[in-house]
Amino acid sequence: MELAQEKRDRLVTAHWFVENIFTDQKDEVEAASTELLDHIYSINKPQRKHVSRHLPQVEIFILNALLANAFTDGVISVNKSSGFYSNKIITYRITVDLIINSLVKSKWLIQHPGYFGGITGYLTRLELTNEFCSWLDSHNLDVPKTKIKKPSKCIVFKDENKRVIDTPKHLKKEEELLALNVSAINQYLEKNHIDLAVSNAELSIINSQMKDKSINDSTRESYLFFGNKYLQRKFNNSRFDNGGRFYGGWWITIPKEWRKYITINGYPTVELDYSGMHLQMLYAKEGAEITGDPYAIEGVCKDFRDVTKLIFVILFNAPSRNTALATIKNNPKIKLLRNNKYPKGIRNFDEYLKLIEKNYSIISKYFYTGYGVNLQFHDSTIIEKVMLRMIKEYDAVTLPIHDSLITQCQYGSELKSCMEDEFKVLTGGSCKVIPKITAEYCIDRLKSLKENYVMRIKNAGLKLDPIKVLRDKYK
Numbered sequence: 001m002e003l004a005q006e007k008r009d010r011l012v013t014a015h016w017f018v019e020n021i022f023t024d025q026k027d028e029v030e031a032a033s034t035e036l037l038d039h040i041y042s043i044n045k046p047q048r049k050h051v052s053r054h055l056p057q058v059e060i061f062i063l064n065a066l067l068a069n070a071f072t073d074g075v076i077s078v079n080k081s082s083g084f085y086s087n088k089i090i091t092y093r094i095t096v097d098l099i100i101n102s103l104v105k106s107k108w109l110i111q112h113p114g115y116f117g118g119i120t121g122y123l124t125r126l127e128l129t130n131e132f133c134s135w136l137d138s139h140n141l142d143v144p145k146t147k148i149k150k151p152s153k154c155i156v157f158k159d160e161n162k163r164v165i166d167t168p169k170h171l172k173k174e175e176e177l178l179a180l181n182v183s184a185i186n187q188y189l190e191k192n193h194i195d196l197a198v199s200n201a202e203l204s205i206i207n208s209q210m211k212d213k214s215i216n217d218s219t220r221e222s223y224l225f226f227g228n229k230y231l232q233r234k235f236n237n238s239r240f241d242n243g244g245r246f247y248g249g250w251w252i253t254i255p256k257e258w259r260k261y262i263t264i265n266g267y268p269t270v271e272l273d274y275s276g277m278h279l280q281m282l283y284a285k286e287g288a289e290i291t292g293d294p295y296a297i298e299g300v301c302k303d304f305r306d307v308t309k310l311i312f313v314i315l316f317n318a319p320s321r322n323t324a325l326a327t328i329k330n331n332p333k334i335k336l337l338r339n340n341k342y343p344k345g346i347r348n349f350d351e352y353l354k355l356i357e358k359n360y361s362i363i364s365k366y367f368y369t370g371y372g373v374n375l376q377f378h379d380s381t382i383i384e385k386v387m388l389r390m391i392k393e394y395d396a397v398t399l400p401i402h403d404s405l406i407t408q409c410q411y412g413s414e415l416k417s418c419m420e421d422e423f424k425v426l427t428g429g430s431c432k433v434i435p436k437i438t439a440e441y442c443i444d445r446l447k448s449l450k451e452n453y454v455m456r457i458k459n460a461g462l463k464l465d466p467i468k469v470l471r472d473k474y475k
Contacts, residue, residue, distance in 0.1 A: 013222035014077035015068035020149040071223040074128035108132040148227040154182035156234040193460040199448035242373035244380040260439040271436040273404035282363040284429025316372035
């Protein structure tokens with residue numbers, strides 16, 4: 001019998017319903033959708049059967065169910081608010097009233113409204129029954145042939161409560177200009193193949209790690225889906241100078257230790273990171289410069305570097321010192337990293353903050369002000385300019401991960417120069433750009449890639465031997 005916590009975890013880690021989904025198996029999905037629509041009509045018994053209007057949304061629902069069946073124990077997270085569906089792709093009356101409600105009525109779906117365990121703030125969960133899963137399996141639909149279209153909206157605009165809202169009329173022109181750049185990047189991503197050179201066993205490990213993280217953070221995706229390769233910029237507080245970082249690409253969501261295995265068009269990559277980017281930006285703003293490691297504090301051993309780094313994130317985003325202290329004390333990552341210890345000579349987090357305030361006094365006026373969203377706007381502006389330059393000047397893909405960028409190894413030095421240049425253009429100061437660890441491909445690892453990884457490269461139409469490409473880099 002399933003325990004309450006197990007059920008909660010399974011529902012939390014649901015597949016997020018997406019509307020901009022399609023498949024290369026057009027005939028197979030159309031046949032399955034026609035069959036499912038007939039089943040829905042037999043349950044709903046509508047007076048008029050608008051097949052041409054209903055079938056496209058049935059196809060979208062089937063593809064979402066396919067991903068849920070493959071990755072999330074058959075659970076889908078879906079918004080059942082009538083005001084949520086206002087576009088031409090998905091409508092409330094068809095997807096919710098007709099498709100979902102009919103499948104719940106026929107016991108092909110189990111609905112968990114609002115949802116399980118009296119927990120508020122979650123979307124409705126739909127659970128595929130064994131009958132629905134068996135029906136899906138019988139149609140031999142292929143997950144790798146399921147893909148995501150470019151987003152119709154490249155800019156996501158959120159209010160002070162982090163709710164997505166329509167952009168006000170007086171900001172529409174600014175939104176259009178911002179969208180042009182993101183659209184150009186997405187068009188370029190569409191032409192290129194982004195992959196991960198890992199074995200099938202390692203893919204299972206990655207999915208397990210992502211699922212575990214999403215249990216404690218429902219905003220995180222619970223599995224790796226290579227179809228998610230397009231980007232959006234997300235702005236906060238009803239402003240276009242707050243936030244603006246890039247989201248959407250699958251490489252942003254995977255555990256960081258696996259990023260070194262990312263390949264672009266079959267070629268190995270390098271990740272370059274702006275070391276202490278926000279600190280460097282603020283020092284430049286004050287006409288100063290950081291020498292050495294931005295997060296190194298004299299007298300604090302290097303074991304606490306990552307703790308200090310996390311504390312800075314909180315300092316820039318907290319509205320007050322007391323709020324920052326409470327957040328630091330309860331932060332699970334900080335708890336894990338410090339292992340119930342403090343740096344030598346420090347007895348509590350209040351003293352830890354005093355030490356930081358003293359050592360970084362030149363920028364301390366930005367602490368406890370919520371200035372973090374402004375810093376994110378500036379760092380995302382730099383990242384965008386670097387990506388556009390790499391496309392224009394080198395015909396090279398770069399993948400953003402907040403304040404770092406990934407590109408093919410052969411363009412590593414060009415990327416480093418672009419990152420340094422664009423930082424100087426925006427801030428007037430210099431910065432430190434450091435490479436992350438690159439992947440090594442031993443014989444055993446190369447052998448483990450000869451199944452799904454090679455097949456994905458082949459299906460992408462790339463005219464190369466991916467194993468040879470990875471092996472030759474280390475000759």
